[in-house]
Amino acid sequence: MKDGGRLAAAIEILGDVEQARRPVQDALRDWGRQHRFAGSGDRLVIANLVFDALRRRLSLAAIMQDESPRALVFATYARIWGFGLEGLSAVLDGDRFAPEPVSEEEAARLVADAPSDMAAHVAADIPEWLWPQFFEAFGDAAVEEGRALAARAPIDLRVNLLKGDRERMLRKLSHLSLHETTISPVGLRIEPPLGKERAPHVQAEEGFRKGWFELQDEASQVAALVAASVEPAQVLDYCAGGGGKTLALAGAMGNRGQIYAHDASKLRLAPIFERLQRAGARNVQVRDPEATSIADLEGRMDLVFVDVPCSGTGVWRRRPDSKWRITPNALAARVREQREVLAAASRHVRPGGHLLYATCSLLPCENGEQVRAFLGEAGEFEAVSLEPRWSGLFGDAAPRPRFEEPGFATLSPARTATDGFFIALLRRREEG
Ligand SMILES: C[S@@+](CC[C@H](N)C(=O)[O-])C[C@H]1O[C@@H](n2cnc3c(N)ncnc32)[C@H](O)[C@@H]1O
Numbered sequence: 114m115k116d117g118g119r120l121a122a123a124i125e126i127l128g129d130v131e132q133a134r135r136p137v138q139d140a141l142r143d144w145g146r147q148h149r150f151a152g153s154g155d156r157l158v159i160a161n162l163v164f165d166a167l168r169r170r171l172s173l174a175a176i177m178q179d180e181s182p183r184a185l186v187f188a189t190y191a192r193i194w195g196f197g198l199e200g201l202s203a204v205l206d207g208d209r210f211a212p213e214p215v216s217e218e219e220a221a222r223l224v225a226d227a228p229s230d231m232a233a234h235v236a237a238d239i240p241e242w243l244w245p246q247f248f249e250a251f252g253d254a255a256v257e258e259g260r261a262l263a264a265r266a267p268i269d270l271r272v273n274l275l276k277g278d279r280e281r282m283l284r285k286l287s288h289l290s291l292h293e294t295t296i297s298p299v300g301l302r303i304e305p306p307l308g309k310e311r312a313p314h315v316q317a318e319e320g321f322r323k324g325w326f327e328l329q330d331e332a333s334q335v336a337a338l339v340a341a342s343v344e345p346a347q348v349l350d351y352c353a354g355g356g357g358k359t360l361a362l363a364g365a366m367g368n369r370g371q372i373y374a375h376d377a378s379k380l381r382l383a384p385i386f387e388r389l390q391r392a393g394a395r396n397v398q399v400r401d402p403e404a405t406s407i408a409d410l411e412g413r414m415d416l417v418f419v420d421v422p423c424s425g426t427g428v429w430r431r432r433p434d435s436k437w438r439i440t441p442n443a444l445a446a447r448v449r450e451q452r453e454v455l456a457a458a459s460r461h462v463r464p465g466g467h468l469l470y471a472t473c474s475l476l477p478c479e480n481g482e483q484v485r486a487f488l489g490e491a492g493e494f495e496a497v498s499l500e501p502r503w504s505g506l507f508g509d510a511a512p513r514p515r516f517e518e519p520g521f522a523t524l525s526p527a528r529t530a531t532d533g534f535f536i537a538l539l540r541r542r543e544e545g
Contacts, residue, residue: 114155116204117211120186122148122155123162124212127182130163130434137163137434158309165189167433168263171235177222183212184219191223194308198223238263242441243426246476251515254527258475261526262533265305266430268312269531271329272299274364275393282325289313296511296529297334299364301326324391329357332427332473332524332534335507336420337361339499339522339536340469342506345415346370349407351458352377352420353399356385358471362418363394372397373410379403407461415466419458421451423472423479427533430526448478455487459494464544468494470537475525480535481517488539496520497538 129140166185173188174180191201205211234244237259272279294300350359353374429436498519512529514522524534
């Protein structure tokens with residue numbers, strides 16, 4: 114396929130996504146099934162166009178004064194990918210599979226400056242109903258953060274210390290053009306590809322199969338390192354899911370102590386077994402929710418890690434379609450769920466032990482407000498200051514998150530060059 118046909122396909126898929134309000138991956142898969150002639154290079158360019166158009170949906174629509182899939186895809190190709198009006202017109206010209214040529218009106222908008230009177234949420238590409246929360250989280254930096262959340266995300270790897278160190282891995286994987294992350298001492302980063310470029314398929318690397326590294330955003334690596342800094346021997350990962358944080362904790366603990374991996378969903382836990390094996394993690398016991406209970410762990414854990422289900426607003430760079438699909442009802446349901454999960458998880462902390470609450474959200478209602486409400490109800494817990502711990506763990510030169518209160522840290526794309534992520538470290542007071 115030539116770019117003209119790819120642009121037409123991206124417009125069709127974007128229309129499908131918007132009309133049916135369904136995930137892009139599903140629409141892309143269905144389109145691929147119906148167009149078997151399209152090669153992997155075609156599919157990549159089409160997917161990149163759709164995702165990039167969704168990332169900046171509001172600001173591109175404002176520039177084009179048109180929110181149709183055609184306007185968004187044209188603006189992405191000409192303005193974001195840098196082909197300009199000339200490049201776009203050239204690929205539409207004489208290609209019978211391409212969309213209709215650019216109209217005069219469209220041409221003028223494709224080259225015009227962005228309107229100076231865009232509303233803040235439009236400039237930031239944040240859904241209007243979420244803007245008050247987003248602004249509350251970031252204040253004057255909210256537009257900058259929104260723009261950073263609308264960019265592509267890098268690929269971050271976490272070096273598995275059970276199998277090697279970062280220096281060695283940097284040498285072994287040098288063909289991937291990666292560099293060290295600036296906060297996590299075990300992170301390596303591949304910058305996001307531009308325009309039509311393809312990101313490297315790191316899971317196809319021999320090193321991945323051998324368990325030398327895992328794919329994990331730097332913010333999640335940091336959360337696990339902060340949790341492990343309390344030097345726990347007995348750990349409960351209460352919402353372990355596929356085991357991302359469990360594996361990071363096992364690495365940080367050097368396979369010592371005992372980690373219990375729990376999740377309400379047996380299905381979500383399923384990938385963990387193979388991942389533990391690949392990583393060489395031997396201090397993890399998976400507690401299948403359908404076969405065993407965790408009642409025996411109540412009041413016994415040095416650390417409970419609670420990576421609650423959340424809105425995922427912090428990972429919009431990776432899932433831009435979810436930005437436009439989230440609803441007030443779904444958010445309210447998440448907030449209720451988090452309250453229950455946090456209360457239930459906290460019962461497993463021993464007196465003097467710690468709890469780390471984490472979300473990949475940037476919304477105060479899922480983060481600071483949630484923890485403050487918990488601390489108000491559960492008088493036996495207190496927040497632990499993260500600021501001095503941050504410097505101790507990552508040094509003074511590392512980017513610093515926003516410390517809304519000494520015990521709460523928010524990482525974000527503009528500030529820490531990571532996914533959006535919130536952590537709060539709490540401690541249960543000693544009895545008596
Ligand atoms: C953010 S995901 C966890 C991701 C995981 N920690 C990782 O790093 O890969 C949240 C998880 O919470 C689980 N969950 C939801 N409600 C729960 C509950 N009441 N108790 C325990 N886990 C729950 C979900 O099944 C989901 O796997």
